[in-house]
Amino acid sequence: MDLSYNPEYESFRDEVRGFITANRHLAPKGAGRASRPSPESVVWQKLLIRHGYTARTIPREYGGFGADPDILKSRIIAEEFAHAGVPGGLANQGISMLVPTLLELGTEEQKRRWIEPTLAGDVVWCQGYSEPGAGSDLASLKTSARIENGEFVINGQKIWTSTAKEADMIFCLVRTEGDAAKHRGISYLIFSMQTPGIEVRPLKTMTGNAEFNEIFFTDVRVPIDQIVGQRGQGWFVANATLGHERGMLGDPDALENRLLALIDLMRQEQVDGHRVIDLPAFRDRLGSLQAEVAAMKYNGMRVLSSQIKGEPGGMAKLIVKLQACELAHQISALAIDALGELGLLYHGSPHERAHGSWQWNYMFQLGLIIGGGTAQIQKNIISERGLNMPREPRLASQGER
Amino acid sequence: MDFGLSQEQQMLAESVARLLRELCPLNHVRNVVESESAVSAQAEAALAELGLNGLVVPEAYGGLGLGMLDAAVVATALGEAVAPVPFAGRKVLAPLALIEAGSDAQKANWLPRIASGGVCFGVGLQGLVTRRDGSGVSCADGRLTGLALFVLDCEEADHFLVADDNGQLYIILAQSEGVEQIALRTIDATRSICGLRLSSVPAEALRDDGGKAAQRIIAAGRILLAADSLGAADAMIAQAVAYAGQREQFGRVIGSFQAVKHMCAEMAARNEPCRSLVWYAAHAFDAVPEEAPLMACHAKSHLGETGRIIARTATEVHGGMGFTDLLGLHYWFKRIGFDRQILGGPETVREEAALLQGWIARAA
Ligand SMILES: Cc1cc2nc3c(=O)[nH]c(=O)nc-3n(C[C@H](O)[C@H](O)[C@H](O)COP(=O)(O)OP(=O)(O)OC[C@H]3O[C@@H](n4cnc5c(N)ncnc54)[C@H](O)[C@@H]3O)c2cc1C
Numbered sequence: 001m002d003l004s005y006n007p008e009y010e011s012f013r014d015e016v017r018g019f020i021t022a023n024r025h026l027a028p029k030g031a032g033r034a035s036r037p038s039p040e041s042v043v044w045q046k047l048l049i050r051h052g053y054t055a056r057t058i059p060r061e062y063g064g065f066g067a068d069p070d071i072l073k074s075r076i077i078a079e080e081f082a083h084a085g086v087p088g089g090l091a092n093q094g095i096s097m098l099v100p101t102l103l104e105l106g107t108e109e110q111k112r113r114w115i116e117p118t119l120a121g122d123v124v125w126c127q128g129y130s131e132p133g134a135g136s137d138l139a140s141l142k143t144s145a146r147i148e149n150g151e152f153v154i155n156g157q158k159i160w161t162s163t164a165k166e167a168d169m170i171f172c173l174v175r176t177e178g179d180a181a182k183h184r185g186i187s188y189l190i191f192s193m194q195t196p197g198i199e200v201r202p203l204k205t206m207t208g209n210a211e212f213n214e215i216f217f218t219d220v221r222v223p224i225d226q227i228v229g230q231r232g233q234g235w236f237v238a239n240a241t242l243g244h245e246r247g248m249l250g251d252p253d254a255l256e257n258r259l260l261a262l263i264d265l266m267r268q269e270q271v272d273g274h275r276v277i278d279l280p281a282f283r284d285r286l287g288s289l290q291a292e293v294a295a296m297k298y299n300g301m302r303v304l305s306s307q308i309k310g311e312p313g314g315m316a317k318l319i320v321k322l323q324a325c326e327l328a329h330q331i332s333a334l335a336i337d338a339l340g341e342l343g344l345l346y347h348g349s350p351h352e353r354a355h356g357s358w359q360w361n362y363m364f365q366l367g368l369i370i371g372g373g374t375a376q377i378q379k380n381i382i383s384e385r386g387l388n389m390p391r392e393p394r395l396a397s398q399g400e401r
Numbered sequence: 402m403d404f405g406l407s408q409e410q411q412m413l414a415e416s417v418a419r420l421l422r423e424l425c426p427l428n429h430v431r432n433v434v435e436s437e438s439a440v441s442a443q444a445e446a447a448l449a450e451l452g453l454n455g456l457v458v459p460e461a462y463g464g465l466g467l468g469m470l471d472a473a474v475v476a477t478a479l480g481e482a483v484a485p486v487p488f489a490g491r492k493v494l495a496p497l498a499l500i501e502a503g504s505d506a507q508k509a510n511w512l513p514r515i516a517s518g519g520v521c522f523g524v525g526l527q528g529l530v531t532r533r534d535g536s537g538v539s540c541a542d543g544r545l546t547g548l549a550l551f552v553l554d555c556e557e558a559d560h561f562l563v564a565d566d567n568g569q570l571y572i573i574l575a576q577s578e579g580v581e582q583i584a585l586r587t588i589d590a591t592r593s594i595c596g597l598r599l600s601s602v603p604a605e606a607l608r609d610d611g612g613k614a615a616q617r618i619i620a621a622g623r624i625l626l627a628a629d630s631l632g633a634a635d636a637m638i639a640q641a642v643a644y645a646g647q648r649e650q651f652g653r654v655i656g657s658f659q660a661v662k663h664m665c666a667e668m669a670a671r672n673e674p675c676r677s678l679v680w681y682a683a684h685a686f687d688a689v690p691e692e693a694p695l696m697a698c699h700a701k702s703h704l705g706e707t708g709r710i711i712a713r714t715a716t717e718v719h720g721g722m723g724f725t726d727l728l729g730l731h732y733w734f735k736r737i738g739f740d741r742q743i744l745g746g747p748e749t750v751r752e753e754a755a756l757l758q759g760w761i762a763r764a765a
Contacts, residue, residue: 291700294699380662
């Protein structure tokens, strides 16, 4: 166990701190939930890229900073921005999922065309995977693309697509090989959301906002070179990036910051003349969550260390999405309970706390427990890959899974 | 930056585990406890051979001079094997108390004998955490009077390390006049626990530091109990997964039923972050001492909670077999139960964590 950083890293940390102190006045305020980055966010993003504080290891020719991969430096950057309460680089689906996919499997032309504007926040993407009939069982998706005159012609429907309304582009799974087995008939296409034949209908969620959408495709024509990987390989292309999404959902700094906000809340809020934290039942729940957040923090450091050594993360990594999403949800739940009837206030009501964000988070985090591989699917993965337990026996009628 | 065990720590864990697999399998544990003992002589001898009596005793006093993370790693291996071996109190807390609060002369007198196994301590600190049934110890004219309950590692103890109600630490001779040992029988037959009724017992005081050393020793004890619970939980998960891979019902192994898989996945998902928490708390004890009391509380409370869930879930996975004495799963169940309560159950320890952080003020 060596938790010290050698001098190179210590001075790097000082550098990051210096940058934050000198520039924090430029950081966008309330980066919040807007799915299309604000003009200030884009300016901030570009400044961060220029200094290597985001898109750090992405090659310069694709608009990144071009540093050698150094997991520890990336970690230091994340830590310092989180501690300072200053927004770090953008983390949308384009940056977190599409860019790594293109870097790994895109053509040179695709990399040059799409990575830079995506990183800069100028091009926003949405992820068109789920369909009404294909959620957890994503590989059973039916949206089809036939080939006609050197173009894919797409018909079908996607659902639960976050940011589809604001997005410029979509990375989308479609069935191109109708006769192939379920996992082998899929292709990964990228195309503009302005293409004729696309209709986006916002879906209002339980939070009262429309965080996601339905997309309908009617004879949407996409040039044949806008495929990533080969025809029929889309499942494997997509899987190359699902791991990135799960990483995005298990950020230990985010958990720690939520917990600190909860502690502040419980120290400040009063009920019957007592601070909530003075009430033993609430204090005890807070203590439980704090211990659990600590466990996840050190679990994260352990995963990080194995990454640095190039070792697989094992069980410590497999459990992150399941545990972190649940814990985040529990933190919001306690905040709401600590506020009691005040915790119900929403929609900008008088007496509302933190702009209703505890309620919003409580609801949205349930969405995160479901999205990106549900809790049950995570448990399937943990038991099968982590504990080597048998897979579900296949029904005779089902064919290949 | 490297969060994890060193090569040496991995080797230490592996050699203790290997030794216990060989000398202390479940049927041996059973034989030991059925003979009304909580000490496996053969495991003790082999562990002494490895130098475990002096694990944390500085090299200058004939020990290995290792730290809390090393001790935690050993505790995990012992928990995994439900080994009847007096470890936390006798081999770690007693020497630590001398290291923290002994004079040079006291260290020179006691530490080498602890390292060689020449003296065997029991450790009574529970009264500083919770006082029940009239427990409490006071000192007058160098003599101790009162009742200490839940003294750890009593079997074969020739000396006791005992705290008075002010947190001052003392050493007493087990054979002194005025020492009455009360055998306490807990659910966990692999640990030997007693009460001490003390009537004006002559005592050797360690340095009076206002109870600081005692608090530090309690933190160490909590970390070790958490580490023990981690090992016991590891073993229960492994047994549940193995059993689920063999037992057949409805024409298939029960481990292919999703309900069973999900029970196992939940146990693993809860348990794995606990490992990092225990490691960090142990690391902090030596390297970041200002964080150690809080981290010890976190480890103790969280492992207590997680351990309880794993103990019952792993038992459930075994069906009726899990409930039997035959399979012996209950040894781990009870070990985890013991680790949860001693030196403060989760609620008690979380309250202390709240005090430590100034969430609330200490009652006057
Ligand atoms: C907030 C949010 C944002 C999202 N954003 C996007 C997006 O941008 N793009 C996109 O493509 N998708 C998105 N999704 C969709 C998300 O990936 C799916 O909702 C998710 O994969 C689950 O699919 P489903 O909704 O069809 O549920 P179902 O698969 O129908 O699941 C329903 C229930 O059945 C359980 N279940 C299903 N299969 C199994 C099994 N094999 N074993 C055990 N239990 C099972 C599930 O765990 C769940 O409890 C988003 C979802 C949410 C909530």
